[in-house]
Amino acid sequence: xxxxxxxxAPSLIPFHQAxxxxxxxxxxxxxRIKVGVVDxxxxxxxxxxxxxxxxxxxENGAQRMGQAVRDAIQQAGAxxxxxxxxxxxxxxxxxxxxxxxxxxxxxxxxxxxxxxxxLSHHCGLxxxxxxxxxxxxxxxxxxxxxxxxxxxxxxxxxxxxxxxIIIDHLIFDGENSHGAECGHIIIDHREDxxxxxxxxxxxxEAYASAKGVLRRTEELLASGRKTSLSARVSAGHExxxxxxxxxxxxxxxLSLEIILETARYLGVGAVTLMHTIDPSGVAIGGxxxxxxxxxxxxxxxxxxxREEVRRRAFPVLxxxxxxxxxxxxxxxxxIGAAGVARLEHTKQKTAxxxxxxxxx
Numbered sequence: 001x002x003x004x005x006x007x008x009a010p011s012l013i014p015f016h017q018a019x020x021x022x023x024x025x026x027x028x029x030x031x032r033i034k035v036g037v038v039d040x041x042x043x044x045x046x047x048x049x050x051x052x053x054x055x056x057x058x059e060n061g062a063q064r065m066g067q068a069v070r071d072a073i074q075q076a077g078a079x080x081x082x083x084x085x086x087x088x089x090x091x092x093x094x095x096x097x098x099x100x101x102x103x104x105x106x107x108x109x110x111x112x113x114x115x116x117x118x119l120s121h122h123c124g125l126x127x128x129x130x131x132x133x134x135x136x137x138x139x140x141x142x143x144x145x146x147x148x149x150x151x152x153x154x155x156x157x158x159x160x161x162x163x164x165i166i167i168d169h170l171i172f173d174g175e176n177s178h179g180a181e182c183g184h185i186i187i188d189h190r191e192d193x194x195x196x197x198x199x200x201x202x203x204x205e206a207y208a209s210a211k212g213v214l215r216r217t218e219e220l221l222a223s224g225r226k227t228s229l230s231a232r233v234s235a236g237h238e239x240x241x242x243x244x245x246x247x248x249x250x251x252x253x254l255s256l257e258i259i260l261e262t263a264r265y266l267g268v269g270a271v272t273l274m275h276t277i278d279p280s281g282v283a284i285g286g287x288x289x290x291x292x293x294x295x296x297x298x299x300x301x302x303x304x305x306r307e308e309v310r311r312r313a314f315p316v317l318x319x320x321x322x323x324x325x326x327x328x329x330x331x332x333x334x335i336g337a338a339g340v341a342r343l344e345h346t347k348q349k350t351a352x353x354x355x356x357x358x359x360x
Contacts, residue, residue: 013045014045015077018040020039022039022040022083022084023038023039023083023341023342023345024037024038024085024086025335025336025337025338026068026087026119026334027136027333028090028091031051033050033064034047035047035048035049035068035072036048036331037076040342042142042335042338043143044334046073046075047072047331054107054110058115058118059118062115062118062122063122066124067123069123084342085342085344086119086120087127087135087336087337087344088119088130089135089340090115091105091131092131092177092178094129096130098114099115099116099117100112100113100114101113128337131173133156133162133163134164134336136154136156136285136326136332136333137152137171137332138336138340138343139328139331139333139336139337140283140332140336141166142335142336142339143328143335143339144328145281145283146280149280150280151166153182154166155208155286156285156286157210157286157287157288158288159210159211160183160197160211161182162286165182165277169343171340182273184200185203185269185272186203193206194206212262212265213262216261217254217258221233227253228250229244229247229255232247259301260300263308266305267308267311270308270309270323271308274313275317278321280321281321281323281324284324285325285329289301289325309323
């Protein structure tokens with residue numbers, strides 16, 4: 001295995017300042033595996049990343065994750081005995097109670113793999129298993145943008161549209177481990193609507209994901225609309241949401257139109273969920289937030305989402321529901337996975353105490 005690399009890390013605390021017990025979060029992606037040790041208050045002690053190399057197969061992947069867990073514990077100055085549990089956030093589809101990956105699109109050779117138990121075997125610790133978007137949402141709920149909320153929805157905008165729903169520390173898994181798949185809510189009922197990556201027409205992901213943004217951009221470029229993007233693409237620049245953001249910030253009207261239209265679609269999706277579960281807030285994270293609060297474009301994107309919510313939602317919900325960017329960024333995945341491990345550890349501990357009290 002190549003040596004673990006340390007990406008730009010969150011603020012880390014030393015081992016002697018950590019509140020015990022400790023938990024390890026593993027965020028499995030199609031390209032990288034992010035791992036970190038987190039204390040009982042949600043503060044990271046270590047953070048590392050290794051290539052996931054999915055083509056080498058699921059068993060090799062589980063072994064790599066197991067070694068990364070051990071490396072992260074060592075990096076934190078901790079011991080195996082100080083870690084109560086490991087949390088794993090993985091892309092779907094999955095059977096969460098069984099700890100199984102079923103048919104994950106980003107890991108095409110990992111079908112029907114008992115990933116929870118195999119990671120536990122390779123790291124020597126119990127493992128809690130969760131959908132990666134739900135894990136990231138729980139991270140935000142625990143120590144991020146939602147820490148003052150009772151319930152929340154989180155959208156993660158990237159190649160697709162991920163989502164997590166948290167209600168009073170309850171992660172909404174659903175009966176078949178497909179809860180909170182809100183990138184697939186229908187916002188366009190037409191049979192000839194643009195198709196989502198899942199193959200169905202009219203889903204939110206077909207409009208508000210990076211793929212959806214690029215599809216709409218290519219259609220407008222093909223129509224002959226005047227835009228500075230044409231020169232950039234002709235010069236060999238790859239068409240990406242980042243390129244759109246650069247041109248929008250430079251004053252290109254078409255680029256700005258596409259970005260704000262994306263915000264409008266996201267607002268439609270947010271209202272649908274607000275009318276379904278009435279959350280305290282909606283957090284927006286992922287790679288495609290156009291700079292977030294640090295960018296004038298990001299702030300304008302957020303305000304456009306809020307405008308659509310105000311236009312479409314029940315007045316009480318529009319007034320009271322907080323719409324904001326997520327705070328943890330790329331760290332939400334491993335911090336949230338550690339939080340899932342903490343949640344399961346707490347439940348098990350409470351169950352043991354209750355059983356003991358009944359015997360007494």
